[in-house]
Amino acid sequence: MKALTDLIAKRPWMAWLVFFVTLIIVFVLGLIAASITERRAEAVFVNTPTKEISNFEPRNEVWGENYPREFQSYYETADTTFASKYNGGAMIDMLEVDPRLVVLWAGYGFAKDYNQGRGHYFAVTDLVNSLRTGAPTNDKDGPMPSTCWTCKSPDVPRMMAEEGVGEFYKGKWSRLGAEVVNPIGCADCHDPKTMNLRITRPALVEAFERMGKDIKKASHQEMRSLVCAQCHVEYYFNKKTVEGANYLTFPWDNGMSVEAMEEYYDNMNFKDWTHALSKAPMLKAQHPGYEVYLTGVHADRGVSCADCHMPYKSEGGQKFTDHKIQSPLNNVANSCQVCHREETKKLVQNVYERQDQIIENRDKLEELIVRAHVEAKKAWDLGATEEQMKDILMGIRHAQWRWDYAAASHGGSFHSPVETSRVISTGITKAQDTRILLARLLADLGFNKEVPYPDIATKAKAQKFIGLDVDKMKADKESFKKNLLPKWIDEADAREEGYDKKEQI
Ligand code: HEC
Ligand code: HEC
Ligand code: HEC
Numbered sequence: 001m002k003a004l005t006d007l008i009a010k011r012p013w014m015a016w017l018v019f020f021v022t023l024i025i026v027f028v029l030g031l032i033a034a035s036i037t038e039r040r041a042e043a044v045f046v047n048t049p050t051k052e053i054s055n056f057e058p059r060n061e062v063w064g065e066n067y068p069r070e071f072q073s074y075y076e077t078a079d080t081t082f083a084s085k086y087n088g089g090a091m092i093d094m095l096e097v098d099p100r101l102v103v104l105w106a107g108y109g110f111a112k113d114y115n116q117g118r119g120h121y122f123a124v125t126d127l128v129n130s131l132r133t134g135a136p137t138n139d140k141d142g143p144m145p146s147t148c149w150t151c152k153s154p155d156v157p158r159m160m161a162e163e164g165v166g167e168f169y170k171g172k173w174s175r176l177g178a179e180v181v182n183p184i185g186c187a188d189c190h191d192p193k194t195m196n197l198r199i200t201r202p203a204l205v206e207a208f209e210r211m212g213k214d215i216k217k218a219s220h221q222e223m224r225s226l227v228c229a230q231c232h233v234e235y236y237f238n239k240k241t242v243e244g245a246n247y248l249t250f251p252w253d254n255g256m257s258v259e260a261m262e263e264y265y266d267n268m269n270f271k272d273w274t275h276a277l278s279k280a281p282m283l284k285a286q287h288p289g290y291e292v293y294l295t296g297v298h299a300d301r302g303v304s305c306a307d308c309h310m311p312y313k314s315e316g317g318q319k320f321t322d323h324k325i326q327s328p329l330n331n332v333a334n335s336c337q338v339c340h341r342e343e344t345k346k347l348v349q350n351v352y353e354r355q356d357q358i359i360e361n362r363d364k365l366e367e368l369i370v371r372a373h374v375e376a377k378k379a380w381d382l383g384a385t386e387e388q389m390k391d392i393l394m395g396i397r398h399a400q401w402r403w404d405y406a407a408a409s410h411g412g413s414f415h416s417p418v419e420t421s422r423v424i425s426t427g428i429t430k431a432q433d434t435r436i437l438l439a440r441l442l443a444d445l446g447f448n449k450e451v452p453y454p455d456i457a458t459k460a461k462a463q464k465f466i467g468l469d470v471d472k473m474k475a476d477k478e479s480f481k482k483n484l485l486p487k488w489i490d491e492a493d494a495r496e497e498g499y500d501k502k503e504q505i
């Protein structure tokens with residue numbers, strides 16, 4: 001300070017200079033502060049709830065009255081126009097694209113019907129239309145348990161609160177047909193009072209508890225992925241947790257890697273189904289998206305699901321979270337270029353390269369497993385014993401589990417290309433080892449030729465090969481949609497009208 005006083009004593013005009021510079025700085029700071037408060041006021045204005053929302057309000061439109069921007073962008077998940085090289089919002093019949101899947105899933109619902117995921121807006125519609133959910137005629141009928149609703153709708157936390165979690169998982173899928181009608185939405189991820197992110201699915205909280213972790217301690221950035229991990233994960237139905245219930249459970253007790261989950265299932269002798277051709281005790285990987293994402297470089301650097309799939313968006317000076325959850329390749333500017341300086345073309349190419357490279361080996365693995373199933377069937381036909389088949393069937397189970405883990409972790413080829421490749425290569429090794437055992441066994445049984453690869457060039461041929469009567473299933477579905485479905489919808493409409501009356505009182 002002394003230096004400045006000396007300087008001013010020598011040159012008095014310096015004092016005026018300091019005075020004016022300070023004045024300008026204060027003025028500019030004032031302007032900035034005013035602009036900030038103005039924006040804040042705007043933000044408060046936009047996000048001031050005009051309507052009280054109850055804790056389990058399932059109707060997205062009702063939340064939309066308070067948060068129109070988020071609601072409108074959420075509603076755009078109904079857009080099916082975008083298609084990238086392998087993904088996007090369009091309905092793609094995966095069994096038509098890749099008929100090998102029919103053979104891999106022979107004896108299981110997925111061989112009937114399997115489409116690539118669309119936007120969240122379609123979650124309930126697509127489940128109702130799927131041949132996998134069959135054609136129930138009453139509330140105690142059909143192939144699927146009530147648990148299948150768990151990742152489809154904000155009516156799920158509402159029903160869990162009403163009837164208890166264990167009860168929710170009891171009975172048939174058709175039991176809750178009139179209850180679960182609103183597609184995935186606001187109440188699944190938000191607390192209506194604070195709009196903070198919240199976890200509504202007990203399976204995730206319970207899996208964390210069993211791993212000795214408290215999900216309530218998750219950071220804000222972790223929550224931006226954990227809300228997705230309620231559904232985009234591997235799971236199974238445990239029949240022992242609650243008597244009579246298909247209790248939704250994540251198999252993470254030994255870890256989240258493909259090997260750790262396999263060990264978990266093997267130790268409890270769990271199987272999803274018995275393969276129709278090979279009789280192997282199979283596992284169906286559901287969609288271990290979160291688990292595979294965690295092994296990638298983006299997760300390692302703290303990038304969340306929402307960073308890429310729900311980027312910020314600006315409209316009328318208002319910044320908000322884009323709720324059109326979709327392929328980020330439809331919005332590279334907001335999804336990737338916030339962090340990467342490369343051009344759109346380059347970034348898209350990066351994604352496609354990883355996908356192409358992985359899909360090449362994935363297809364090879366599929367072919368090997370199809371062959372193993374067919375060869376195992378041949379061995380049974382030639383009189384192989386359970387004892388002779390034991391290791392072979394476990395080999396098939398483990399190879400296909402690896403294939404499915406990689407294939408069903410949607411987006412995994414980009415989220416974590418190295419891990420996804422590793423899983424596929426260990427699958428290839430398992431499949432090859434198993435086919436060596438099969439070749440020896442077939443030779444012992446007196447068969448020394450190649451078992452012919454089936455003609456499964458189209459979905460129809462593949463379904464015929466495994467003996468599925470798809471026409472009948474389709475006809476039954478139509479009759480379900482004509483008879484039972486309209487009743488569900490009427491009942492749901494009447495109930496929701498009741499909510500509004502209750503609110504008015
Ligand atoms: C309540 C369960 C649930 C939650 C929570 C959830 N999803 Fe989904 N998601 C689904 C289901 C079910 C589908 C498939 C819908 C269909 O095909 O009808 C899906 C589809 C998708 C798709 C495919 C969309 C398309 O256009 O191809 C993406 C991407 C996606 N989810 C990302 C996310 C992200 C990111 C989060 C977290 C911010 C998230 N999801 C949270 C259940 C959920
Ligand atoms: C799959 C989970 C998910 C669903 C479903 C969802 N949101 Fe969000 N929402 C988020 C995430 C993630 C954020 C970012 C939160 C953060 O970083 O604090 C967010 C942020 C918000 C915010 C804070 C302001 C902003 O835009 O960042 C509002 C308001 C909001 N959502 C409203 C809604 C409404 C209304 C719906 C239903 C139409 C909805 N959300 C459905 C995950 C979801
Ligand atoms: C929030 C920031 C962020 C966003 C958003 C983001 N990235 Fe990244 N990305 C990173 C970081 C950090 C790395 C690690 C590179 C490093 O640390 O040098 C990375 C690495 C990569 C790599 C090289 C790693 C690999 O897989 O081989 C590619 C390719 C990539 N990102 C593409 C994309 C694309 C495409 C998108 C949009 C869909 C995207 N990124 C979105 C931050 C981001």
Ligand code: HEC
Pocket residue numbers: 084085086087088089116117225228229232289290293298299303304305306307308309326327328329351410411412414415
């Ligand atoms: C760094 C950016 C980034 C992060 C982080 C990220 N994703 Fe993705 N995701 C992508 C890209 C890129 C694709 C490939 C899209 C394509 O092929 O069109 C993708 C694909 C997907 C798909 C398949 C999309 C479709 O159209 O069928 C799903 C589902 C998905 N991601 C969910 C998630 C979930 C859940 C998380 C967090 C656990 C997550 N993603 C984290 C960038 C990201």
